Amino acid sequence: MEGKKVLVVGAGPVGSLAALYAAGRGAEVEIYELRGDLRNDETTPLNFTKSINLALSERGINGLRSAGTPELLESILARTIPMHGRMIHTRTATGAISQQSQAYDVHGRFQRSVDRGELNKVLLDHLSSLPNVHFFFQHKMTGADFGKKKAWFEIMDKSSRTSEDRAREIEVSFDLCIGADGAHSATRHHMMKYARMDYQQEYIDCLWCEFTMPPSKSGDFAISPNHLHIWPAGSFMFIALPNLDKHFVCTLFGPVELFSRLETGSESELVSTFDKYFPGVTTYIPPADLLGQFKRNPHLPLVNIKCAPHHFGESVVILGDAANAMVPFYGQGMNAGLESVRVLFSKLDTMPDRATALAAYTAERAEDARVIADLALANYTEMRSSVTSPLYKWRKWIEEHLDKYVPSWGWATQYSRISFSNMRYSDVIQRSKSQKRILTSVLLAVALAGGTVPLAIVWWWLFGMRFQQRKIFNLTRSAR
Amino acid sequence: MEGKKVLVVGAGPVGSLAALYAAGRGAEVEIYELRGDLRNDETTPLNFTKSINLALSERGINGLRSAGTPELLESILARTIPMHGRMIHTRTATGAISQQSQAYDVHGRFQRSVDRGELNKVLLDHLSSLPNVHFFFQHKMTGADFGKKKAWFEIMDKSSRTSEDRAREIEVSFDLCIGADGAHSATRHHMMKYARMDYQQEYIDCLWCEFTMPPSKSGDFAISPNHLHIWPAGSFMFIALPNLDKHFVCTLFGPVELFSRLETGSESELVSTFDKYFPGVTTYIPPADLLGQFKRNPHLPLVNIKCAPHHFGESVVILGDAANAMVPFYGQGMNAGLESVRVLFSKLDTMPDRATALAAYTAERAEDARVIADLALANYTEMRSSVTSPLYKWRKWIEEHLDKYVPSWGWATQYSRISFSNMRYSDVIQRSKSQKRILTSVLLAVALAGGTVPLAIVWWWLFGMRFQQRKIFNLTRSAR
Known part of the structure; x- marks a missing residue:
């Protein structure tokens, strides 16, 4: 890749890591990002609220580790909070609040809570120090010719769509374009004009709204910092992930019908729903604050995207949400994206030419992407209801004890292979x-x-x- | 709709008919078309070969009829050629050529072969005569805000992407935008940023290449003009539809593997394949001509598209291939598109407000679209192989005789209900x-x-x- 021009579209965690890999191989890297620089808050019109916390696990870490920049990995891991298991919050038959801890792994391996923005900033800072990486923020991809290896970007600024602004468009040539521009990927959109791509997107019947749980009065975490907290409620749930600033970043997930009811209902309905199904939450987030956050923060949909191929010829490949947006219930979205970067470059490093490498990448990754997208959807059921089932716990117990006490059998739970190994998703x-x-x-x-x-x-x-296997793509529903 | 501004994107048959309906209701109609005016050949960079013939049947005719412009319908029907049945060309066990006619309908109803371009021209000519319809050819939709009801179009011309050209962009406001801009619809693309749309596209393992069969030496049709001719060959087939100029417009459909073999094989392989599987064809299209056409004409894919909803709010709706591109094997693509226009306006005419009408349209049409897309795919098997099966013929015979001799039972074959009635596809x-x-x-x-x-x-x-029910969306195939 020495001296080749690599275009990375999207400066999120996945795009940043791809840029790092390419730069490490001597490429001239140009990163084009629709938004402003994340590190300069004023120019960043993020659609989401101030912070999103994610669970970083082995696949993501291995993606970062394989970049060959150990200090960078250390710097990122230092910004994470270990979560050794789930903390399940329920109410007992007598109405008392119950908290049950379920360890993630019988060998003590754990998830790490990380602030998406923080992770991204560390990567961007590192990239900024490299001489062969150049950033182009507020550049919107408006077109691409993947035959001629050219792309067009419009330079965005605050004063919107006048003719003069639109004229400020630049043409960029490249050897390889890596599209890591998210679920609504422009790279994918333009690639679809070249590749005969099978593509599916489905919005599931689930909205989400983010909340922040402040620290306790003594300034410490309000609840156990080393757990991913879940309040399962059957058809909906509330979760909380710890953040370094002693806040918890919480999310309400529920069907559209629940959100409509809470949006149109009285203020007391929201609070009483929380008190009934999410015991203790209004102790940590006072009712007035809860109401304010529910009104202020966006209520957003979840989309599931699958496609194949992930590349066209030898000129373009898509990674991360652009190729494979999944629902967040297995905590694998970003991990899968970072793993994709590692897999892509392992193909590019070992195959005789780029076209062969990209084809091999699609062959492996499109299958794995399909598998993890289906698992993520299935895990929604597990998180919001199965976790409280005695049968679920019994099965988990047997599987984990086989893993722990008869290691020669190579036994492991599906969860541990997904979260704590680098085995291909399809092999899992x-x-x-x-x-x-x-x-x-x-x-x-x-x-x-x-x-x-x-x-x-x-x-x-x-x-x-x-x-x-849940049948997840069902277009019989005709209207909303 | 009196005085409302209706934007129609796409000036193909479906967009033209939608414009006609809107104009008839007093709207100010503006039609934006990416390509040049079809009636002015020099400016029209069509992707396909000079002519595509389609089967026009009851649903399409009813769509045209319900526009309330009987002379226009007459003018179109005068340009069609009746096809009373399929003519199945096979070789007998002894190697002799066999032609078997299979009537389409026991009541004598028939398909009509029509040149897509001709049909389109008649519609465009009629629209040009209306004072409240305005055309904007070579205008490419580059953006749309379906909240604020604005769209942006770039004015295309031969001198390509320079900054100055790009600056020639116009902003258009509208009350309703109707997207009839085909399988690669820009309207749909921009609508997907507003509507939470479930969307699927799949390329099936089938390519197609068009051929022209010249008239006989005496200047007449080379083969029976009142049939849709089929040369079924199991996994592939050749078909021929009559054109008014005494030519037949023919299509080879076959798996990618067959095309690769014929593209890379010797010239004699193409001819011997035709002679083996499509008996008689090289008599009507001389081998040298056949070879030339196979090399010259594009080898194109087939895509199946389903989505829901087909509208957003009260500002935009998509019709035809934009909402529902299907494979051509039931001859229903354009018919379904023209029917969509009728259904859409029946909702707009009878519902209290536009948002309700569009929602009702999606509720009805997304389901029907899904059904006909699946049927079209299933019919590929019927055309290329089942038609020669004695069991197939026996079943057809029984069903048709029930229809003919016990009409009070209301019996009918699926084919006749799809092709010769206006019953909803899902009801069929x-x-x-x-x-x-x-x-x-x-x-x-x-x-x-x-x-x-x-x-x-x-x-x-x-x-x-x-x-x-064929399971048609299967993304397990990972690479091509």
């Missing part, structure tokens, strides 16, 4: 299926031998549930 | 399913009574086949 599913077959056979044999058929049926149902 | 499917249940029950009863169970099984299989 295969391994989980194979484990299911073995366990089912053993239990069936035991059941038949002992006559305890009901046990076998429960087991079958239990494991069957875990591997259910 | 329901009726077909109900017919299947009745026939299956009767046959099962007969079989059980007479002990002829095998007959019942054959019947079940037969009707089961017809209603199979």
Whole structure:
């Protein structure tokens, strides 16, 4: 890649990491970003509220680690807060508040809560120090010719669409264009005119609204900082992730119908709904503050995007949400995006030419992307309801004990392989299926031998549930 | 709609008809078209070859009829050629050429072959005569704000993308924007930023290449002009539709693998493939001409598009291929598009306000669009292989005779309801399913009574086949 011109579209975490990989290989890197520089707050018209916290796990860390810049990785990890497990908040039959901790991993591996903006800033600062990386903020991609390897960008500024502004467009040539410009990717849009791309997007029946939980009066975290907190409520839920400033960044997820009801209902309805389903929350976020945040902060949709191929010829490839936006319930969106960068460059490093490398990348990654998107959707059910089920806990217990006490069997839960390994997502599913077959056979044999058929049926149902493939694309719904 | 400003994007048959409906209701209509005026050949950089023939049937005709301009409809119908049935060309076991005519309808209803360009021209000419319709050719939609009801268009001309050209952009305000700008719709693209749209596109494993079959030496049609000719070959096929100039417009449809083989193979391979599978064709299109056309004419993909909703708020609605591009195998693409215009305006005419009308339109049309897209794909199998099956013919015979001789039963084949009625596509499917249940029950009863169970099984299989819902969106294929 020495001396080649690499265009990165999008300066988010995934685009920044791709730029870092390309720069490390001697490319001349130009990063074009629609928004202003994140590090200069005044110019950044972010659509979301001031902070979004994400769970950084092995795949993301490995993506950062493989960039070969250990100080940068250290600097990022120093800005994370370990979350060793979920804290499940429920109310007991007597109405008392119950908090149950469920460890993520039997070997003590953990998720890390990180502020998306902070992570991004560290990456941008590092990139700014590299001589072969150049930033072009407030540049909007307006067109691309992936045959001739040219792209066009419009220079945006506050004074909007007058003819003169529109004339301020630049033409850029490149050897390789990497599109990491998010779910509404312009790169993907223009690539679709060249690649015969199968593409699906679906909005799921779930909106989200962000809340901030302030520190306690003593200035400390209001609740345990080393957990991802969940208030499961069946068809909806509330979660909280710790932030370095001792706040928690919280999110309400729920069906459109719930949001409509809360938006149009009385103020007391919101508070009483929280008190009923999310016990304790109004202790940490006072009701007036809760109401204000619900009114002030946007109520946003969730979209699921799958497509293939992820590249065209030898000139363009899309990564991250641009190729594969998923719902946030497995905490894998950014991790998958950062992993994509590692996989892409491993192909580029080892294949004889770029066209072959990009084709190999699509062949591997489109499949994995499809798998994790489906798992993320399925995990919504787990987080908002299954976590409280005794059967769920029993299964988790058995799987984890097999993992811990018979390590030679190579047993592991699906969750730990997704979150704490770098095994391909599609291989994780295969391994989980194979484990299911073995366990089912053993239990069936035991059941038949002992006559305890009901046990076998429960087991079958239990494991069957875990591997259910949800049919997620259903366009029968015609109107909203 | 009196005095309202209606923007129609796309001056193809569907956009033109929508403009006609809007103009007839007193709207001020502006039509923006990316390409030049079709009636002025020199300025029209069409992507396709000089002529595409389509099958116009009841739904399309009814769409034109309901515009309330009978002379226009007459003028269009005068430019069509009736096709009373399919002519199936095969080779017998002895190698002789066989031609079998299969009538489309037991009541004598027929398809009409029409030149897309001709139909379009007649519509454009009519629109040009209306005082409240204005054309803007070579205008490319570059943006739209469907909240503020504004759209931006770039004025295209031969001298391409210089800054000055790009500056020639105009802003247009509107009351309603109707996007009929095809499968790669810019209107849909910009609408997706406002509507939470579920969207799917898939390229099927089929390419197509157009051929022209010249008139015979005596100047007449080379083969029967009143048929849609099919040379079925299992996994691929060749078809021919008559044109008014005594030519046939022919199309080769086949998997990518076949095209690759023919593109890279010797010249004699193309001719011998035609001779083997499409008996007689090289008599009507001499081998040298066939080769030339295969090399000269583009080899194009087929895309299947589904989305919902088809509108946003009260400001924009998409129609035709923009909302619902389908494969051509049921001959319903343009018919469905023209029908959409009729359905849209029936909602606008009868509903209390435009937002309600557009929502009602989506509720009805997104479902019907999904149904016909699936049927069109399933019909590919019928055309290229089932038509030669004795079972297929037997079933057709029984269904048609029930239709003809017991009309009080209201029996009809799915094909005739799709092609020769205005019943909603989704109702057609329901009726077909109900017919299947009745026939299956009767046959099962007969079989059980007479002990002829095998007959019942054959019947079940037969009707089961017809209603199979093909799973058409499958993204497991990862690379091409």
